[in-house]
Amino acid sequence: MSFFSTRGGACATTSQAILWGLAKDGGLFVPSMFPKIPLDRLALLEGKSYQEQAARVLRDYMEDYSIAEIEEAVNAAYSADAWDDPAIAPVRRLTEDSFVLELFHGPTLAFKDIALKLLPHTIRQAAQKNDEQREVSILVATSGDTGKAALEGFKDVPGTSCSVFYPYGGVSRVQELQMVTTGGDNTHVIGVKGNFDDAQTGVKKLFGSEAFHQKMNAQGKLPSSANSINFGRLAPQIVYYFTTYTDLVSRNLIRMGQEINFVVPTGNFGDILAGYYAKRMGLPIRRLICASNRNNVLTDFFETGTYYTHRTFFKTMSPSMDILVSSNLERLLYEYADRDPAVVKGWMQQLKECGSFSIGAQRLEEIRKTFWADYADDTMTAEEIRRVHERYSYVMDPHTAVASRALQNYRLKTGDRAPAVILATASPYKFSEDVLASLLGKEAVAGMDAFACAEKLQEISGVPIPKQVSQLGQLPIRHKTVCEVEGMEEALLGELK
């Protein structure tokens, strides 16, 4: 197995793709082929633990890792103490033919934990394989969620450190507390007096600065990134499509070989792309339903074949999907361009210069055999949270509700009643104000803070408040550094000393 760049310029081993993150020509690393897991092999996964299934699914992609290394990484990432459900990604039954895959039982209550708990281990191993003696120093700019997931993933992993920049005063109180109370000797959190774009631009500048690389090198550090275009973040997400399928089979809810649908709340297109990779590996998936919020650039793309980014950006109650340029789409385009990097490069060039590109009617028709897309604005999302709770006594977070709504529409418009799995990407307790307001009305929550809303939500749902939320108020603040936008490098170097 080797890795190609979607733009044609590079070839790498798996460990290099994970260590480098992005190809040098600006493209994304894609596997040279999709290893197959045919049904007879799939049947062997039935009844196995999440960790065992993960090791099996990842093995064929991670050719320059030994089986022992993969098992070590997987067992460390998915150890019982970090997850509040032994199944790691449990599947709940909502109706006869609808299921919810709960991906929020990790340390930060969102699905990014699944990948960010594993990545630090595969990065550390990749550094060893490539004779990288320096400490791998992860830099992250966050609008709230990714920062905490990265901190929890890299916390106390030997040979690594993790530094997060967040917009000071620009994240929710819960998000800020989650970050600044993080433990571990290798974690750093810096508030930037600016907005998220300032923080992100600042981090990008650091990556592009030769002087910064030299200073880091002098400290024995290699700067690296943990954002979602790293193949090391994508691969762990393929796993739960398999574990969901084998789980449904072993509970006799589907037959081995029966096609099912997955509905995915989508932002950067990483999660749903992992589902596409699972399908290419042979998992019986009929349709992947791409659910967006009001920032519905992907809905339009799957409708028209034109990706168009010159549009208004909306802030919604599903903020992790507030995104107009879905980076991982490039990997899908590469497949539908018959793996011709010149074609992908052309589209990316047009996107950069004109803010849009079109893939043509024939390719669109092909894509639509597998993908279907829909969106829900905040009003529809709130309605769906209420509807699902009234009917099934199940409380969804806003991201999950967007997907649930898309499934309703999909079934209405297509008549396809294949069993469907909704990916639940965050715990409702992460968004307790919006969830409670959806259930009871805005007036009912006026003046209540996130903790009061969580208490009330516990009463209504009967699901206990996760300790990550309830203990947040009592944890000591460990990170207090705040800097100006111009002072990010200095603040970081000071922290890392």
Ligand SMILES: *Cc1c(COP(=O)(O)O)cnc(C)c1O
């Ligand atoms: C990141 C995130 C998403 C979007 O996932 P992508 O892989 O970026 O498409 C959806 N929901 C939640 C809660 C997230 O944190």
